Amino acid sequence: MADSTTSRVSFTLDSSLDSVNKVELTAEQYAARAGFDEDTVPHIAMAVREAAVNAVLHGNAYDRNKHITASFETTTDSLIVRIADQGPGLNPDTLPDPLAPENILRGSGRGIFLIRAFMDEVHFRQLHPGTELTLIKHRTPAQPGT
Amino acid sequence: MSMKVQTRQVDGITILDLSGRITLGEGSVTIRDAVRDVLAKGSNKILLNLGDINYIDSSGIGELVSAFTTVRNSGGELKLLNLTKKVHDLLQITKLYTVFDVKDDEASAISSFTK
Numbered sequence: 001m002a003d004s005t006t007s008r009v010s011f012t013l014d015s016s017l018d019s020v021n022k023v024e025l026t027a028e029q030y031a032a033r034a035g036f037d038e039d040t041v042p043h044i045a046m047a048v049r050e051a052a053v054n055a056v057l058h059g060n061a062y063d064r065n066k067h068i069t070a071s072f073e074t075t076t077d078s079l080i081v082r083i084a085d086q087g088p089g090l091n092p093d094t095l096p097d098p099l100a101p102e103n104i105l106r107g108s109g110r111g112i113f114l115i116r117a118f119m120d121e122v123h124f125r126q127l128h129p130g131t132e133l134t135l136i137k138h139r140t141p142a143q144p145g146t
Numbered sequence: 147m148s149m150k151v152q153t154r155q156v157d158g159i160t161i162l163d164l165s166g167r168i169t170l171g172e173g174s175v176t177i178r179d180a181v182r183d184v185l186a187k188g189s190n191k192i193l194l195n196l197g198d199i200n201y202i203d204s205s206g207i208g209e210l211v212s213a214f215t216t217v218r219n220s221g222g223e224l225k226l227l228n229l230t231k232k233v234h235d236l237l238q239i240t241k242l243y244t245v246f247d248v249k250d251d252e253a254s255a256i257s258s259f260t261k
Contacts (some may be wrong), residue, residue, distance in 0.1 A: 017170065053203070104241060105214075105245070107212040108205070108208045110204040111204040114204055117239050
């Protein structure tokens, strides 16, 4: 990747909802600082929140002995957020389509769908143990933020 | 930041005025409990006023769907009132907008329930 990183921060957090809220808030701040508009910033924050919820709830299952890591990187071209857990692993190909008629009234299963809806790129990487999600939102030339 | 619920009755319809966030660990359980309480008291015509809901995540969306199916399975009706743009857009993206009966005027919402 030819991007030059202009800003980066990472956290290791416990598997709690407080961590989810902290990650969401950081995403909101980074997205605003990167110059995304007022409609896009909440979308990025929500996508990152959903990734953090997945890590804490489905990945680590609130296990106090497991942690999540979150990193935020602003490059010339993109905002890149990585969220990793220490859970059993997630195969995105097995996730049911929440828009399918048989799933539309399910009470869960929309998190990854919303992440994909709001970000430009979403990548899954299997760790041993755990899963890392990389969420990328491309900046446009009109975005002057650092 | 948490969610608050106020309950009132209009013409036999139970209106739940919700405010705050509906997210995992915040409003989701509150909605579930509120709807359960209404059903336990014998009312199954429920209008959820979301006008002061400023944020909802996938767990919150799931909770709205669960409330909808719970009320419907009890033979009742659950409708949504006063969606903010954020909630409206989320229901569109998730294709739930046409699943719910969404109203933007309380009086017409009240009169739309089966008598």
